[in-house]
Amino acid sequence: MVISPVHYIVAPLLAAFAIPLLSKIYKDAARVVPGIVLFYNVIISFVLMKQVLKQGMINEVIAGWQPPWGINLVLTPFTGFLAAMISVMGFIIWLYGFRFKRTLKGGVVKYYEILQMMMIAGSIGVIITGDLFNMFVFIEIVGITAYSLTAFYRDRNGAEAGFKYLLLGSLASTFLLLAILLIYTQTGTLNMAQIAERMPEVSSGIKITALVFFLIALGIEAEMFPLNGWAPDAYEQAPSPTSATFAAVVSIAGVYALVRILFTLFDVAGVHQYLIVMGFVTMLVAEIAAVSQKNLKRMLAYSSIGQVGLVLIAFGVGSPLAVFGALFLMLNHAVIKSLLFMTGSYFIYNSGEKRLEGLNGMHKRLPYVSALFSLAAFAIIGFPPFSGFWSKFYILIAASDQKMIFLIIGILLVTIIELVYYLRSVGRIYFAKEEMQDIAHKPSVNALIAMSFLALFIIIIGIYPDIITGYINQAAAALLDKTHYVQQILGSK
Amino acid sequence: MNIIIYISIVLISIGSFLAFMRFVKGPTAADRAIALDTLSVIGIAGLVLLGYLFKRYIYIDLALVYAVLGFIGIIVIARYIEKAL
Amino acid sequence: MNEFNELFIKYKDLITLAVYGTAIMLIIIGLYAVLLKKHLVKIVIGLSIIDAGVHLLFVAVGYIQTGTAPIFSPGYENAADKMVDPVPQALVLTAIVIGFAVTALALSLVIRLYKHHHTANIEQIKSLKW
């Protein structure tokens, strides 16, 4: 059996459709099967990545119609890298949550697992599809699952968060559809490579209107200010593995969609400045909101938005090194923020307190988790020798190449805000007065493995980033080389 | 010969406009539902007529589906008005 | 059929205005509801109306003058040149289903919210803020 990118989608789909049946036969099918599927995705990620790096690109056609006539799945070093990253993160998050979900009653686990798995599959779909409308469909898959998962817990305010998410998500799909429509009328195609090829012929009025619609729609998905009202609520209310998934998977897919469309489809001036400005505003506002948060998960949520802002800035700077930094940051963000949500969840679980007070003195009850949280906090601030340092470093270097000294200073000043609240939390964990002395809910083995894996990644990449920089470099190059992308896909026409 | 069809279409159009006006005016949900009901019946007739005009049999299928959906829609609305959903 | 063609050419602007105008008006009305109505259900209805407007735009854009449905049914086997663009229609079919799915989900959330907050007024449902 030849492994091809469509497996990324088909395997989870088969599982999703089969789980309702399987769980009639085997009670725990809903918990186990997604793990198998997600692990399968991890394996094919590596197989495919190897292939991609050898061949330069995998272009899989669906239903036998060559692009631009049919839908195609494209695995470049860029999309392959992101897909692999999401797969790995998806599996780790599953592993983390494997036992956690025992606390959920009966049949609900089934829903949760299906949605969670499909959210990851949908995000991969967003990334690997080469077709604009198909991307919309996958964005909707991610959206639907995300709304549902946000509202998953009924004793919280999940429904409220879910509704806000849905409200903005629906506006996003509206404008996405409008943009796709405008593009379709002008180019007569939905294949992104061909659109890219034909874009120069499109009149600038329609092009820019479409661009604005794209920016709004994908800005909502990518959590760009002021379109991100949904994000803090959703991150806060979702079950913790899902919050981690939002940070590690969904926001990555959102940023990908934005970047893919801006970099491949449009050749409009001003986009880069727009990204820099909006990215910076996003980061600034998010960190400002985060620093005065009283609620742990909400704080982490704002922090996530801030990170995405920085990613957008990096993409806005646009040089190969900047894109490299952006990708590296995406990876780091995925890993570190997941770890923060995972560990944070145990603090909440143990203290029964969603506010920051819940962290107080946690090092006594959960020494290992506390250390991991602190590690992740340091890493996300960008302290060396943790992985987070390198991404920030590269972005700054890239910005300096464009002589953007104020941007650099701005980023670093915002980092100081970030530093304040993360270090405050670490201080709380180790030194604030602890009140409760009852038995600790220690993390289960699977969760420990998942979290330790992430921590190990943070340290190893921090100390020796060269393990990963080669891949990221190729990924960045693949994103920026538009002509190659177009030629590779349409060449076989 | 087609002139009669056109006259019919005009009549139907005016009719649907009137029904639409009732839909806008209300005043109660039931009034709007009646207007919708009438519109859907007019729609069935209109679809069949258009099918004849364009000589396309496929419109008949549409009319049939439209009839079913319109009817069930009204029943649902009725149940809603009754506060029985 | 020629009469139609003539009619279409004669009133082209008017027809354009009617079709696009309706679609854009639907979007505007829907947005109005989304932004100003306080009742959750009305907001959801607003979203559906926006959807309807967008879908209408899709279908309208695919239309060609005096075109017919792109179905090669008996008698129309070779009438490709008279057929409207099938692509927007196919796309809109997908979009409609997705829109339906989202609406269903939205309504379920509204039900949850109503049970939780005992109100459907969006201004009173903001326990998550800042």
Next chain:
Amino acid sequence: MKRYIIFLFIAVLGWTLAQTFRAIPFGADRRGNLDQPDRVAAFYLKESPETLQTANSITAIVVNFRGFDTLGEVTVLFLAATGLASILYRKEEDDETEERITLISSSLVRTGAKILFPLILLLGIYVFIHGHLTPGGGFQGGAIIATGFLLMLITYKRFDTNHNLMVWLESLAGLAFVATGLYGLFTYGSFLQNTHSVGTLNDLISGGLIPLIYIFIGIKVGTELTNILDILLKIKPGKQS
């Protein structure tokens, strides 16, 4: 004040849309060259009757050319049903199982519904089986089937949709859809690729795998929508959770 600002915003959007669509004339032919297709529309109009022998070119697009979208769309619906169930599921302790004080529906409508129900089911099936010949299709057919069930559900409060059977049908239909895709992948090397023996245009047996897939979609959509309706109707708003 706020109201006027909103009006202004919406007006800007409306105005821009109007300006933009003025440049996209209504009724203009944008399908491209029908003989040597340069745009997808022309390509589909050419290939759908020729290569796929599918009368309804929209169906050809939905099920074959862009079948992957449709798989996604089916998935969206499936996920919406799942999400709905997860949001509105009834815990045992919720105790909404008490004797529901329902308003009994009109006896006339009940009689009518009984008679119309098979007719509507049949119509739905007809619509999706002829999806490649008529304007119908899996989604439309499925929706009609679901409305049939809706009619029964709202007129007979205790109407049982046979949830178990629904789950089986839904899952199997979904699996069959994916399996058909995989058949293409393993046989011809491309997911969802159509078979070579596609039949004769406008026959029931035409379009190769298209009708088969549309049957799966029809069943899946029908059962899913029914499920959604079932869940929504059995939840009574107004009680505290």
Next chain:
Amino acid sequence: MNPIISILLILFAGSVLAFGIDSINRKWTGWIAFISMLLAALNLFYLAQTSDLVFSLGGVSLKWGFSSLRLYFVYIILILSLLSFLYSIDYMKGKARLGYFYGAFLLTVLGMFGVVISKDFVSFFIFWEIMTWSSFLLIIYNAYYKVKTQGLKYMIFSAIGAYAMLTAIVFIYHYYGTFDIAVAIKGGVFSFENHIFIPLFFALGFAIKAAIMPFHIWAPSAYADSPMSFTAVFSGAMSKMGVFGLLLVLATYYALHNPDAYVFSQILAWLGGITAAMATIYALIQTDAKRLLAYSSISQLGYIVVALSTGTKLGVMAALYLAVLHAVFKGALFMVAGAVEKQAGTTDMTKISGLIRKMPWTFFVALVSVIALTGIPPVGGFVGKWLLYEALITESNNYFLVIVIFFSSTAAFLYAYRFLFGLFLGQEEKETENVKEAPIKMLIPMLILAIVAIVTGIMPGLIFKPAAVAMQEIGFENVNWQMTALSNVWGNQTDLSIIGMFIAAVFVLIFTFLTFKGKKNTRFVGTKDISSSGELWQEGENWTFQQDFYKPFERAAAPLYKYKMNKIWEDLGNALEAFFNFFRRIYTGNGQTYALYVIGFLALLLLFKDYIFK
């Protein structure tokens, strides 16, 4: 193995081990840490003949290695740390989170060591940051309860400094295409005509680490509230990282004698002078010995900066000499404070006194260190100060600074005396009846430091030797030195021992006179026994001598105390926080408002789309 690698590995492994072992057996934690530190320090014997390590990391070429200047600082770091770790074993006994403490401590040492051996800016920054955050972990070790924000203050200032540096580093790479420090300096990165912000930003980073005013806000409580064994290293060695950095930056100035740089070094010199003076004034009014020492430490760093910025041979030598001496006596003093704290339970000078009988050895160390601090011969501090005066007077003709420095030296005598008197002399208190001498493991490092202070005072050449070699590296050739003398600009030898002997003799006379004169009139009464006045003593009306040690001076300097830089920074922080708190209300919680943001933003983009996207 290359000693650099082995030191780094040992320190890192020790850190992890100490952290892990703590949950198994708390008794071993300190020993494990000490042994790792010892193993690391043993590598000092191999350092001199080490070749550079060059390797690539993350696409950046890194270079680690030694030079005479680096070795000079490595010795300070490793030896002081080693002593401190030995001291810690008993000092930290019975405290919580030992693994945390030792783990972070070893990482801090690792960071300092790394900073010094880095020959490229990237590793320099990396180790700088490791040093900063690991020391942060130690600062909050005690401070979190008292003042939650103290640790943060340190971190915020450090981050500002570090990020200023990072900005500069990034631009060095942009303009000069290299991260190599030597190459960059040769290329003139720190010359002041090309890109002024590069040296400026670097200097900011180092000035913050050296707690130069007005960036010193973090320092008093960071020094005073950390565990004393750490503060000894913190104040003694880590603040020298700022000195080390400033040396790198100023090396360009030294080499080029760039006239533009004159302004820069003048500013630096004045900041240093003000720091020296102001910190001394603040030190005077402290009632807590630890805080007194903290301010003293800030003030001493001020001297060093002044010395550095003279840019003359004598000045730089003074700085290097003072750097060692400061590490020695301030390390010893903080250890003394730690010993007192450990044994007596407090370092509040109004609560304890007369410990001289209980802790004689500790008193001896304190005495020697105070003598060094105030610059009284024959102990080392005198040499440093003399060199500094000579540099200021003879080489840079900056008489006003001389006055400032002279004033603060004199005032330093006052607070040093208060420290001695407050803790060790005077009437014994009831509270301290059961106090015993510090354990031997604490005494040994203190005594070693005291001896070093004396030896280097008598034979400053011990320090002149490596310092002279180090100075060659930054452009000062031919520094002639003898065991007790150093050549000044005119080539004359200043024989420090003769001058020292003379001054020492004078001081001994005065001290003896004062002591005996004081003894005659002393009536032994409990410090709080004021029943004779016929009034009931009330809290808050403490008129004891200890409380108002320098009351008249305080009154005189009242306007100076009113002006609190701390408050300005705090107000700024509060204003920012208030603004943030207000600003985040844009997330109103109303979904409709969010939708409105979307549409409003859309409308704005649509309106200005042609301007934004040309």
Next chain:
Amino acid sequence: MTSKSFSTGRFLYTFIIIFLIWYAFTTSLQPAEIIVGILLSLIVAYITVVNFNCCDPVLITPSHIIYFIQYFFVFLMALVKANFDVARRVVNPKLPINPGIVSFETKLNNDFAKMVLANSITLTPGTLTIDVIDNRFFVHWIDVTTENKEEIYKEIAEPFEKVLLKIYGS
């Protein structure tokens, strides 16, 4: 309720009717269509046979067919009359009206028959079936001329019911 148990006869009957509808949908005699139609009709018949009770097999006799036709004409006459009546009213709304809701009892027992009667009433002049509870019909009458139950029955229902009774019995 009249839901009856499964019987082969009923099943066959239902199957035939459903297949006829299928044929009406497809109007095609292609073997594929027929085969598929038969299969589907079997399935749908199987699903719905329990509920499908409009017309029991026993009802199909020649006389019944005649009655059906008779009913059709009676209904058609009433319908045409009704529509002219409505037309009159719409054009001239000043027409004296006296609306009210009246009730009468039917002799019909069959649900389907009751529905046919109700629909017929709804489609005839000035009357609208509002509800049927057991045997009692409630009719909105646009011009109430009498409140006597017998007369109401005569006025509104009798022409239809006479025929229906012949088909369905009481």
Next chain:
Amino acid sequence: MDTLNNILTYLGLGFVLLGSIFLFLGALGIYRMPDLYNRLQAGTKASTLGAMSVVLGVGLMQPSWMIKLIVIILFIGISNPLSSHALARASYRRGIRPFFKKKIDAYEQEVEREKQQRKKNQIKVEKVKEVAD
């Protein structure tokens, strides 16, 4: 054959015209009638007949479509009066009373009685709940 066709066509056209007039009148009735029940009265009848007539007319003009059109006619015949009835019933139960010159309302008691019955059931349910708590 042609004549038959012609006759059928003209007949069909007649039906179509008649039907559309009825549809128009029905809609007019909907628009003009003063209250809900009268609108129902006006709307249902005219529009049902109108639609049936138009469909029949097309069937006559296009005999090959006739079979399916008959299905439509039958469906309209069953469904339309039912939906009118359902709307009327629902509105009445919702509390919308018809316009009366002189109140003749045999249905009111019935609805009231049912309401009382429901209330009684509700109380019963609540009582059961109390015990359960």
